[in-house]
Amino acid sequence: MTSPVDTTVDTPDWRALPTRGQRAEARIAAFWRFVLRVVLGVGILVALWGGAIAFFDVPIFVAPGPWDTWQAFLEQGDRLFGALGFTLTGVAIGLALAVAIALSLGVVFTLSAPASRALMPLVIGLRTVPVLAVAPLLIMIFGRGQGTTIATVVIVGFFPIMVNAMRGFRSVSHTVHELFHVTGATWWQLLIKARIPFALPFFFTGLRVATTSALLSAMLAEWLSGAPGIGRLIYDALGYRDMPLMFAAVALSMATAFTIFGLATALERRLAR
Amino acid sequence: MAKWLRDRVAAVWPPTAALLGLLALLEIAVALGWTPITIPAPSGVAMEFGQSGADLAYHIVPSILATVAGLAIAAALAAILAGIGASWRRANGPVMTFGVLVDSTPLIAVAPILIVFVGGGMTLHIIVSATACFFPLLIGMTRGFRAVEGTADELFHVLAASRWQRLVKLALPSALPYIFSGFKIAAPLAVLGTLIAEWMGAERGVGIMMIYAMFSFNAPQVWMTIVAVCLMAIGGYGAFALVERIYLRWAGLEEAPT
Numbered sequence: 001m002t003s004p005v006d007t008t009v010d011t012p013d014w015r016a017l018p019t020r021g022q023r024a025e026a027r028i029a030a031f032w033r034f035v036l037r038v039v040l041g042v043g044i045l046v047a048l049w050g051g052a053i054a055f056f057d058v059p060i061f062v063a064p065g066p067w068d069t070w071q072a073f074l075e076q077g078d079r080l081f082g083a084l085g086f087t088l089t090g091v092a093i094g095l096a097l098a099v100a101i102a103l104s105l106g107v108v109f110t111l112s113a114p115a116s117r118a119l120m121p122l123v124i125g126l127r128t129v130p131v132l133a134v135a136p137l138l139i140m141i142f143g144r145g146q147g148t149t150i151a152t153v154v155i156v157g158f159f160p161i162m163v164n165a166m167r168g169f170r171s172v173s174h175t176v177h178e179l180f181h182v183t184g185a186t187w188w189q190l191l192i193k194a195r196i197p198f199a200l201p202f203f204f205t206g207l208r209v210a211t212t213s214a215l216l217s218a219m220l221a222e223w224l225s226g227a228p229g230i231g232r233l234i235y236d237a238l239g240y241r242d243m244p245l246m247f248a249a250v251a252l253s254m255a256t257a258f259t260i261f262g263l264a265t266a267l268e269r270r271l272a273r
Numbered sequence: 274m275a276k277w278l279r280d281r282v283a284a285v286w287p288p289t290a291a292l293l294g295l296l297a298l299l300e301i302a303v304a305l306g307w308t309p310i311t312i313p314a315p316s317g318v319a320m321e322f323g324q325s326g327a328d329l330a331y332h333i334v335p336s337i338l339a340t341v342a343g344l345a346i347a348a349a350l351a352a353i354l355a356g357i358g359a360s361w362r363r364a365n366g367p368v369m370t371f372g373v374l375v376d377s378t379p380l381i382a383v384a385p386i387l388i389v390f391v392g393g394g395m396t397l398h399i400i401v402s403a404t405a406c407f408f409p410l411l412i413g414m415t416r417g418f419r420a421v422e423g424t425a426d427e428l429f430h431v432l433a434a435s436r437w438q439r440l441v442k443l444a445l446p447s448a449l450p451y452i453f454s455g456f457k458i459a460a461p462l463a464v465l466g467t468l469i470a471e472w473m474g475a476e477r478g479v480g481i482m483m484i485y486a487m488f489s490f491n492a493p494q495v496w497m498t499i500v501a502v503c504l505m506a507i508g509g510y511g512a513f514a515l516v517e518r519i520y521l522r523w524a525g526l527e528e529a530p531t
Binding site: 062063114117118119120121122125128129130132133134136137139140141212215216219220223224231234235238243246247249250253254257258261 | 284287288290291292309311312377378379380381382383385386388389390461462464465468469472483484486487490492495496499502503506507510
């Protein structure tokens with residue numbers, strides 16, 4: 001009755017595990033599958049669009065087909081990408097400013113309990129308010145140029161970044177807090193070595209939310225203020241009934257929005273681990 | 274009860290004091306002439322409410338109607354799609370993809386195409402408002418419909434509950450908290466959607482009133498319309514928060530942490 005002792009430990013066979021190369025290959029395959037799906041989706045959409053235009057015999061000044069839009073895109077590419085570049089510059093500057101302001105205020109609120117108790121409810125309350133509504137006011141204050149775009153992006157981007165960063169600064173676990181206290185760390189060391197690392201995932205979530213709404217608000221601000229960005233271009237084209245140009249600009253801005261959304265989400269997923 | 278009241282007061286007075294302090298500071302700064310002409314005194318904005326209150330009332334009615342209609346349409350659509358997604362697993366992926374697609378589409382880019390097809394009237398305002406608030410409703414309802422606990426579900430099965438009893442006594446109570454929080458996020462977004470649509474053109478509407486005030490450089494009136502829009506958004510949020518609280522009290526449940 002002396003059965004040999006079963007020494008096999010329940011470890012997976014290392015030869016069956018995927019190597020780094022195989023894992024990378026799997027990821028690349030997933031990427032291509034994704035590209036294929038996007039191309040297929042866009043293809044079906046364009047086919048439906050062209051089919052509907054041809055079937056109902058819609059005149060070009062009401063809605064152009066895919067081919068006319070593509071022609072406009074080729075002919076006025078410089079203008080389209082120039083406008084898009086203008087908008088994206090405003091978005092980038094605005095987001096950088098929003099991050100700087102939100103983080104410094106977040107640190108102040110975290111360190112000072114009275115300031116937090118007095119001002120945090122106001123900040124949270126402002127979140128229920130559509131901040132984009134102040135765009136006409138910003139135009140009156142900052143004039144009809146890049147300044148309004150930047151200010152709008154700052155105001156829209158500020159709240160999600162700040163609220164998430166605050167949540168992150170607070171998320172330092174109790175034991176870590178006690179360890180820092182026992183070792184006699186200063187508030188500065190606690191901030192740099194515990195609060196900021198703990199806050200990073202939250203911060204990236206806030207940044208993603210801010211980035212995705214930033215392009216929309218920048219285009220909105222331009223459209224109201226008349227700054228020469230892509231938001232204005234769409235409305236100018238509508239005003240001149242240059243429908244191919246308008247559809248090209250709409251398609252370009254939607255593609256940019258989806259790209260930014262995808263990039264921000266992917267970046268968040270990679271960095272927040 | 275007294276303790277509850279004292280806690281309430283202790284939580285409320287610092288932000289109230291900060292708000293009043295900021296307003297007083299602004300008032301003083303304007304009185305001393307430190308601010309540009311585009312920033313009026315809070316008392317000036319309050320006086321503007323008295324002066325052009327009738328105009329505001331005239332313009333705000335269609336805005337409220339469009340917001341309510343947009344919210345209702347978005348809620349109905351979200352309920353149908355979330356219901357499909359919850360009862361048929363395979364449809365859930367496409368439904369969510371559709372939601373993300375709608376959410377990340379820049380409204381300002383699609384609105385001109387909509388103008389071409391439906392014109393710049395009330396229909397446009399309702400459609401844009403519904404689009405703006407669709408996604409949080411979809412998320413809230415999808416999560417709500419899935420929130421039934423497995424053990425409770427089995428208990429209802431064992432007790433041979435009918436379909437109707439399941440819906441009313443099991444599915445709805447567990448879904449409602451998520452649906453309420455979806456509505457609380459969606460209501461301010463619907464207000465914003467209406468506002469954006471009205472900026473593009475309207476006969477009556479608080480958005481077009483704001484644009485006219487901006488073009489005639491009437492700073493107090495711009496501020497007044499902005500405050501009015503903010504009050505609309507807070508009112509929408511507050512209405513759903515109130516309904517939620519009434520429901521919770523009626524159902525005898527604890528107040529959910531938000």
